[in-house]
Amino acid sequence: MIDILKEMFLTSEYTFIRRAVVVGLLVSLCAALLGVSLVLKRYSMIGDGLSHVGFGTLAVATALHAAPLTVSIPVVVLAAFLLLRISESSKIKGDAAIALISTSSLAIGVMVITFSTGMNRDVCNYMFGSILAMNKNDVTLSIVNAVIVLVLFVFFYSKIFAVTFDESFAKATGVKTGLYNMIIAFLTAITIVLGMRMMGALLISSLIIFPALTSMRVCKKWHSVTLCSAAVSVVCFFAGVVISYAKELPTGASVVIVNIAAFLIFWLVQLITKTTGFPKIKKSATEIKE
DSSP: OHHHHHHHHHOGGGHHHHHHHHHHHHHHHHHHHHHHHHHHTTOTTHHHHHHHHHHHHHHHHHHHTOOHHHHHHHHHHHHHHHHHHHHHHSSSOHHHHHHHHHHHHHHHHHHHHHHHTOSOHHHHHHHHOOGGGOOHHHHHHHHHHHHHHHHHHHHSHHHHHHHHHOHHHHHHTTOOHHHHHHHHHHHHHHHHHHHHHHHOTTTTTHHHHHHHHHHHTTOOBHHHHHHHHHHHHHHHHHHHHHHHHHHTOOHHHHHHHHHHHHHHHHHHHHHHTTOOSSOOOBOOHHHHHO
């Protein structure tokens, strides 16, 4: 194991691995923190929807020979705001809105690629990810995104808590729920765009869903779920990358398999401690006001 780690991180030829690990760890951290709120709000599949939008925009960027991030980020952010708006103000709610936008984007992306470059290896990389896709711009943007997410959760912890558990009460107490929902949607969109080229459009949503559900198996309080989710996500990603390199397996799939293993371990711990169902995360009006 030590030899594998030395080879991965100390060999000059493997700069792309170090770059991918930095981006992946930061994306995993951000996805886990944002994922706790999204899962508890029953909006976890937004990651899947936005990744499909990202696939469509990457296809268009490839056809136009444009920079992927330049095209993808504005479109995916706009799609996140649109999903939020549709769910709040129309008869098309949550999962239906996500399905509508995601399937449309996926179909458009496949058609654009078919008519431009053909169904080649690039499509496989978009769908399932490639560790070779990371560059210096991804590293820089992932660092900036991680800093913003951490600042949000450190300094606006109580506001995020309130918006997550009781949006109506939070709004009544003066919390700008619309603003915080838009911030969460914006940061989720950036995280999805950064992570999907490595994890793939079909697997990136796992970074949002699995850590939150895993930590909820054994943790009972909001802050413990958040911290545990972040730790699980980072550890699982690193373990997945190492396994992927050592066994020459796809990176995205390896990370997801490790997350599944972590979920099963936490589930067994829950059974051993005789906890039934997901632990109820404690909340109260006093906590929300804080």
